[in-house]
Amino acid sequence: xxxxKGKESILIFLAENxxxxxxxxxxxxxxxxxxxxxxxxxxRLLIQLEKEGYITRRIVGxxxxxxxTKNGMNELIDxxxxxxxxxxxxxxxxxxxxxxxxxxxxxxxxGLPGYYTQIKEKLGFEPFLGTLNxxxxxxxxxxxxxxxxxxxxxxxxxxxxxxxxxxxxxCIKALFNDKDECAIxxxxxxxxxxxxxxxxxxxxxxxRYGLKDGDKVKLxxxxxxxxxxxxxxxxxNV
Numbered sequence: 001x002x003x004x005k006g007k008e009s010i011l012i013f014l015a016e017n018x019x020x021x022x023x024x025x026x027x028x029x030x031x032x033x034x035x036x037x038x039x040x041x042x043x044r045l046l047i048q049l050e051k052e053g054y055i056t057r058r059i060v061g062x063x064x065x066x067x068x069t070k071n072g073m074n075e076l077i078d079x080x081x082x083x084x085x086x087x088x089x090x091x092x093x094x095x096x097x098x099x100x101x102x103x104x105x106x107x108x109x110x111g112l113p114g115y116y117t118q119i120k121e122k123l124g125f126e127p128f129l130g131t132l133n134x135x136x137x138x139x140x141x142x143x144x145x146x147x148x149x150x151x152x153x154x155x156x157x158x159x160x161x162x163x164x165x166x167x168x169x170x171c172i173k174a175l176f177n178d179k180d181e182c183a184i185x186x187x188x189x190x191x192x193x194x195x196x197x198x199x200x201x202x203x204x205x206x207x208r209y210g211l212k213d214g215d216k217v218k219l220x221x222x223x224x225x226x227x228x229x230x231x232x233x234x235x236x237n238v
């Protein structure tokens with residue numbers, strides 16, 4: 001509430017308490033406490049809202065009754081439309097970088113049944129046995145990678161076999177060079193820093209695109225804002 005303008009906060013508070021349907025009893029001290037503002041500010045805002053035609057006030061003895069007007073409800077509807085547009089318009093994050101050769105461990109790990117089966121089930125494709133290593137080419141891309149790691153909503157669980165235990169990973173679906181489906185892996189146990197991403201795909205991306213070390217590539221992720229914001233705020237159920 002404190003992030004909104006004072007008048008909008010009061011209108012929302014009144015709507016939450018059914019003031020669009022009938023008069024509600026209210027005091028400036030109650031309003032001040034609910035919205036974390038001073039009692040003087042609450043009184044001033046109520047007077048201002050009444051003058052602007054957003055509410056009606058009716059005083060009975062020492063009690064004040066407030067009701068939202070049609071103008072007040074229209075203001076809330078406009079606010080709802082603006083917020084809805086923000087939360088429903090996809091956010092596109094693009095990462096650009098250059099291909100480089102890794103240690104060749106990707107094929108081994110992707111081929112482990114504990115990983116392979118989960119990737120196939122959770123990403124919806126049979127992964128090529130290997131990952132494409134990309135070194136991000138700018139600080140903006142690194143920031144985007146960190147953001148995507150927070151928003152990654154597909155979890156590949158760690159597991160154990162008779163030899164050792166294997167760490168978990170998160171991943172997020174992406175589009176490779178504006179064409180092919182793939183996923184960016186965020187591996188729990190890795191020797192890479194935040195400037196590097198590993199990509200898993202249904203194809204050998206090196207062969208499919210004739211890629212050599214140093215070639216520039218692009219990954220694009222479209223996120224629903226509600227998913228992005230919930231993960232950034234730590235409210236995801238993942």
